[in-house]
Amino acid sequence: MESEVQNKAPRTHYINARYGLKSWLFTIDHKRIALLYLASITFFFFLGGLFAVLIRLELLTPKGDLVQAETYNRFFTMHGVVMVFFFLIPAIPATLGNFLIPLMIGARDLAFPRLNLLSWYIYVVGAVFTLIAIVGGGVDTGWTFYTPYSTTYSNGNVLLTGIGIFITGFSSILTGLNFIVTIHTMRAPGLSWFRLPLFVWSHYATSLIMVLGTPVIAITILLLAFERIAHVGIFDPKLGGDPVLFQHLFWFYSHPAVYIMVLPAMGVISELVANMTRKNIFGYKFVALASIAIAIFGFLVWGHHMFVSTQSVYAGMIFSILSYAVAIPSAVKTFNWTATLYKGSISYNTPMLYAFGFIGFFIIGGMTGLFLAALGLDIHVHDTYFVVAHFHYIMVGGTIMGYLGGLHYWWPKISGRMYPEGWARFAALVIFVGFNLTFFPQFLLGYQGMPRRYYAYPDEFQVLNVMSSAGASILGVGYLIPMVYLFWSMRYGPKAGSNPWGAFGLEWRTSSPPPTENFKVTPVVTWEAYEFSPVEETEVIDISTP
Amino acid sequence: MQVSVPFAPDQASTYSGEVDALYGFLWALTIGVGAVLTILIIYFAVKYRRRTEDEIPKAVEGSLKLEVVWTVIPFFIAMGIFTWGASIYYKRYSPPSEALDVYVVAKQWMWKFQHLDGQREINELHIPVGRKIKLTMTTEDVIHSLFVPAFRLKMDVVPGKYSSIWFQPTEAGRYHLFCAEYCGTSHSGMIGWIDVMEPSEYQSWLSGGSGEALAASGEKLFQQLGCVTCHRSDGQGRGPILEGLFGKEAALQGGQKVTADEAYVRESILNPKAKVVEGYQPIMPTFQGLVTEEQLLQLVAYVKSIGKTQTGTNPAGASPSPPNKMGAAAVPTGPPQTGRSGGAEAKKPR
Numbered sequence A: 001m002e003s004e005v006q007n008k009a010p011r012t013h014y015i016n017a018r019y020g021l022k023s024w025l026f027t028i029d030h031k032r033i034a035l036l037y038l039a040s041i042t043f044f045f046f047l048g049g050l051f052a053v054l055i056r057l058e059l060l061t062p063k064g065d066l067v068q069a070e071t072y073n074r075f076f077t078m079h080g081v082v083m084v085f086f087f088l089i090p091a092i093p094a095t096l097g098n099f100l101i102p103l104m105i106g107a108r109d110l111a112f113p114r115l116n117l118l119s120w121y122i123y124v125v126g127a128v129f130t131l132i133a134i135v136g137g138g139v140d141t142g143w144t145f146y147t148p149y150s151t152t153y154s155n156g157n158v159l160l161t162g163i164g165i166f167i168t169g170f171s172s173i174l175t176g177l178n179f180i181v182t183i184h185t186m187r188a189p190g191l192s193w194f195r196l197p198l199f200v201w202s203h204y205a206t207s208l209i210m211v212l213g214t215p216v217i218a219i220t221i222l223l224l225a226f227e228r229i230a231h232v233g234i235f236d237p238k239l240g241g242d243p244v245l246f247q248h249l250f251w252f253y254s255h256p257a258v259y260i261m262v263l264p265a266m267g268v269i270s271e272l273v274a275n276m277t278r279k280n281i282f283g284y285k286f287v288a289l290a291s292i293a294i295a296i297f298g299f300l301v302w303g304h305h306m307f308v309s310t311q312s313v314y315a316g317m318i319f320s321i322l323s324y325a326v327a328i329p330s331a332v333k334t335f336n337w338t339a340t341l342y343k344g345s346i347s348y349n350t351p352m353l354y355a356f357g358f359i360g361f362f363i364i365g366g367m368t369g370l371f372l373a374a375l376g377l378d379i380h381v382h383d384t385y386f387v388v389a390h391f392h393y394i395m396v397g398g399t400i401m402g403y404l405g406g407l408h409y410w411w412p413k414i415s416g417r418m419y420p421e422g423w424a425r426f427a428a429l430v431i432f433v434g435f436n437l438t439f440f441p442q443f444l445l446g447y448q449g450m451p452r453r454y455y456a457y458p459d460e461f462q463v464l465n466v467m468s469s470a471g472a473s474i475l476g477v478g479y480l481i482p483m484v485y486l487f488w489s490m491r492y493g494p495k496a497g498s499n500p501w502g503a504f505g506l507e508w509r510t511s512s513p514p515p516t517e518n519f520k521v522t523p524v525v526t527w528e529a530y531e532f533s534p535v536e537e538t539e540v541i542d543i544s545t546p
Numbered sequence B: 001m002q003v004s005v006p007f008a009p010d011q012a013s014t015y016s017g018e019v020d021a022l023y024g025f026l027w028a029l030t031i032g033v034g035a036v037l038t039i040l041i042i043y044f045a046v047k048y049r050r051r052t053e054d055e056i057p058k059a060v061e062g063s064l065k066l067e068v069v070w071t072v073i074p075f076f077i078a079m080g081i082f083t084w085g086a087s088i089y090y091k092r093y094s095p096p097s098e099a100l101d102v103y104v105v106a107k108q109w110m111w112k113f114q115h116l117d118g119q120r121e122i123n124e125l126h127i128p129v130g131r132k133i134k135l136t137m138t139t140e141d142v143i144h145s146l147f148v149p150a151f152r153l154k155m156d157v158v159p160g161k162y163s164s165i166w167f168q169p170t171e172a173g174r175y176h177l178f179c180a181e182y183c184g185t186s187h188s189g190m191i192g193w194i195d196v197m198e199p200s201e202y203q204s205w206l207s208g209g210s211g212e213a214l215a216a217s218g219e220k221l222f223q224q225l226g227c228v229t230c231h232r233s234d235g236q237g238r239g240p241i242l243e244g245l246f247g248k249e250a251a252l253q254g255g256q257k258v259t260a261d262e263a264y265v266r267e268s269i270l271n272p273k274a275k276v277v278e279g280y281q282p283i284m285p286t287f288q289g290l291v292t293e294e295q296l297l298q299l300v301a302y303v304k305s306i307g308k309t310q311t312g313t314n315p316a317g318a319s320p321s322p323p324n325k326m327g328a329a330a331v332p333t334g335p336p337q338t339g340r341s342g343g344a345e346a347k348k349p350r
């Protein structure tokens, strides 16, 4: 790719500025670091996906016939650990966030470029520990590490995996810190808070959770390690501890972690909807502040994972009502995206297809969250496939649609090349169909009573399981297609101009790929966010409310 | 309310219809909201599709009115769902006093049930249709979760404590019992059956059983472990009188009060110094490690069975007698089992 670019356009940009492995491993350019993350998380996505394939193969038949129960338990644990901590949490912030936040606010780099590189190294070290744990036999506790199973009974590599997650957490904390400082101090002249792209708002909210929530999971892992190594009684009642305490600590981080995954995706969707309709986002301030509201309320609902855990009945009620409260800002966002389409100029390009897909998954995932927050109903569906389906719709459906939509939308900026539009639309469709076929049957399966983490199951659950496995094979193909054509386009894709979409936003006002310093001159912002055309005071809207 | 929804398990308890009704309502709401949004999106996407490459539409100003509308309406709908869900939930944790007690001990990877009449079962539970049943549950090792889809019933079973849940089966039949909380290698093998029987069948099943009543086993343990030396029914022991205690409030040192329920009896045996009854010395040794979970439940059943006994003195230390140093010598010598009503009372289903 470098040679061609050099022959035809001798312009220097961040990719061809320097050559060699060293120039990548010691780079402090946020754009190059974003690509380092992109490579790492892609590896973990396919590793986690491999475990998913093995899970779905085992579940094709009611009997456990492919592998041993113990092996199966390791598969779903490693699937969860790899996907949650090494793909979903860093997916959008560490790649697109890292690449775009300085560009979107007209800055040269993040506030702490060296810290940014250090974050990636910390991620890699944590990842290596986890990979050693996997290669050395894996761990069988489930990604939730419930005590006292994880502290006293499991004979898997609990400590090694825990250390991996503990270390990687610091990468997340430092990235969040870097984003917060950057957004506060490095905005271009004229770029006030309410002129910021919604992508930046959602990353600001995400960073708050990263900085405030991640230390709690780190402490929890340390306590778990103390008990496992030194038999200090914290969680195991035989040593004088309380097993339910672990669940409180674990979910205090792990519920907000869902918003670390989905808030950035919401930010991407706001960009896609605005730019692919060439309109300002309807209710911009409400969408921006909804991100902050979600981040705050998100810290107050962890107990909704514990309605049957022996937590007090009244605590359950408070967590239930707060969970409904956090649903409101999410609904507000969805309504505003829909209203933005009104009188827009709607493109059907791949990024917009992903945005439509996101909204679809988010409606199903969000509404089924209302089922789970309903105390009396949760008693039945808790720890069944209904929950599995729900969180995959939000965490995987939502996050990956945002991630892939964003990757396609900013691909010309990142690589300087266009991806093949026909193939990309086809892949988006395959993913949408495959995903629904994989996960929708699991709602029904869960209500029928199939518990999660079951290696073998009664015969009556087979039909829906076969549907789910069939969907998963389609989904797997859907994920492989972009892998192929995005690589292909880096060399053979048509060259992209600085703004191939006719989009709004500072990142489109520099060349593609951008120069190392992002902008030749510091931009001065005199416009509102997404100000394709000025807002007229007299505009009357007449759509009925959904 | 009886509603039947597709892809639902059998409806076999009083909860089943209630939960299905809420579930059905929520799907209707989901389909409604989803349909309105999908139709709007498709309509806009077609009507306002991009017609020329350089088209720039006019900006549309936001609307405070709309924002308020689509914040407030979902809020009230959400509060309605909350109330509906909470009312179903609350009932399950308020067991009626007439419920039939069944004790459950889980372990990797089996369910052990003990009936008041002494029947013990593994991975299978026989209960009469129409009776309210209260499960008091604990585990010997890790967390498990008792899940009966046909009853829409689930409750975690947590080591170191008792959890309880009650239900009322409405249809005779054989229903799946699952472990819902991941508990190790054979988690998915920790399954069994609930047999809901017609009352007459249940009676004959009961009489086919052998073994002594749970409370009688508890009483034997009470003797063997020497509990009886201090917890004397005549009020002369060094520990509080247990007759008439269960279900009542006991005054503790420091002025607090505690309801003498299963959890309190359990705690008092394993960690006697945690909540000492007012007027008594914290001299009771712990029985941690000396009794199994099943024996503990027998002791609880025994204490519960003598809970209805009337004693002359106010129980639980309201008028304690001074600690008697010669407690052991004062043990009544008569055959203890015949002298008490506990074992006999537990034999007839209440």
Ligand SMILES: [Cu+2]
Residues within 6 Å of the ligand: A254, A255, A258, A302, A304, A305
């Ligand atoms: Cu949650």
Ligand SMILES: [Cu+2]
Residues within 6 Å of the ligand: B144, B145, B179, B180, B181, B182, B183, B184, B186, B187, B188, B190
């Ligand atoms: Cu289990």
